[in-house]
Amino acid sequence: MAAKSFYELECKDKKGETFKFDTLKGKVVLIVNVASKCGFTPQYKDLESLYQKHKDEGLVILGFPCNQFGGQEPGSQEEIGNFCQLNYGVTFPIMHKIEVNGDNTDPVYDFLKSQKSGLLGLNRVKWNFEKFLVDKHGKVHQRYSSLTKPMSIEDDIKQLLAQK
Numbered sequence: 001m002a003a004k005s006f007y008e009l010e011c012k013d014k015k016g017e018t019f020k021f022d023t024l025k026g027k028v029v030l031i032v033n034v035a036s037k038c039g040f041t042p043q044y045k046d047l048e049s050l051y052q053k054h055k056d057e058g059l060v061i062l063g064f065p066c067n068q069f070g071g072q073e074p075g076s077q078e079e080i081g082n083f084c085q086l087n088y089g090v091t092f093p094i095m096h097k098i099e100v101n102g103d104n105t106d107p108v109y110d111f112l113k114s115q116k117s118g119l120l121g122l123n124r125v126k127w128n129f130e131k132f133l134v135d136k137h138g139k140v141h142q143r144y145s146s147l148t149k150p151m152s153i154e155d156d157i158k159q160l161l162a163q164k
Contacts (some may be wrong), residue, residue: 003111006138011064011108012096014077019095021108021138027060028160029134030153031112033100033125034063035073036083040129044088046150050157051092057161058136061092064108066100069128073097100125115140135160 003009006029009021030050035041051061065080067073075083077096084090098106101124105113112132113123131144133156141160144153 003107006111006134006140009108009111011098011106014081014094014096016077016096019093024060024134025138026136027058028054028136028157030059030061030157031108031132031134032061032063033066033098033109033128033130034084034094035066035069035128036075036080037072038069038128040127040146043129043150044084044090048088048090048092050150050154053154054157054161055092059157059161063090063092063094064100064106065094065097066125066128067097068099068101072128100130112140112143116143118143118145133157133160136163 007022007025011019013019032047047061051059065073073080080097081094084094100106100109109125116132117123118126127146129146131148132140133142133153135141142156
C-alpha cells in the first residue's frame with residue numbers, strides 16, 4: 001500500500017533494521033540516491049559539509065545507495081559504508097541499498113517521485129545523486145538534478161530550517 005504521507009514511510013538502515021520516518025517530524029530532510037563509483041561521487045564531501053553545518057538546526061541527510069545507473073554502486077552494505085567514511089568522512093546515515101526506478105522501486109522513492117516530478121515532468125530518477133528536499137512538515141519542497149551541487153541548495157535548506 002502506498003504511503004499517503006512522508007511520515008508513514010519506513011526503510012531499512014545500513015544494518016537492515018527498520019528506520020521509521022515519523023522520527024523525522026520537525027526536521028528538514030535531504031534524500032539523495034548515492035553511488036561510490038560515479039562522476040558525482042565527490043558530492044559526498046559537500047553533502048557532509050551541509051550536514052555538519054546544519055544538523056544541529058534540524059537538517060537530516062539520508063543517502064540511499066543505488067546500483068541502477070551504470071552499475072556504479074556494486075559493493076556490499078559494509079563496503080559502501082566504509083567507502084563513504086574513509087573517502088569522504090560521511091557521518092550522515094547511509095541507508096540500505098535500494099532501487100529508485102522500475103518494478104522494485106523502494107516505497108520511499110515511489111512517494112518522493114509522486115510528490116515532485118523531475119525535468120520535463122518525468123517521474124523516474126535520471127541518475128545518481130538526484131536530491132529531494134523535504135520540509136519540517138513532510139512536504140516535498142524541491143527536487144534537484146544530479147548536476148545541482150549540494151552547496152547551491154544551502155539557501156533553500158536554511159529557508160526551510162527557519163520556518164515554523
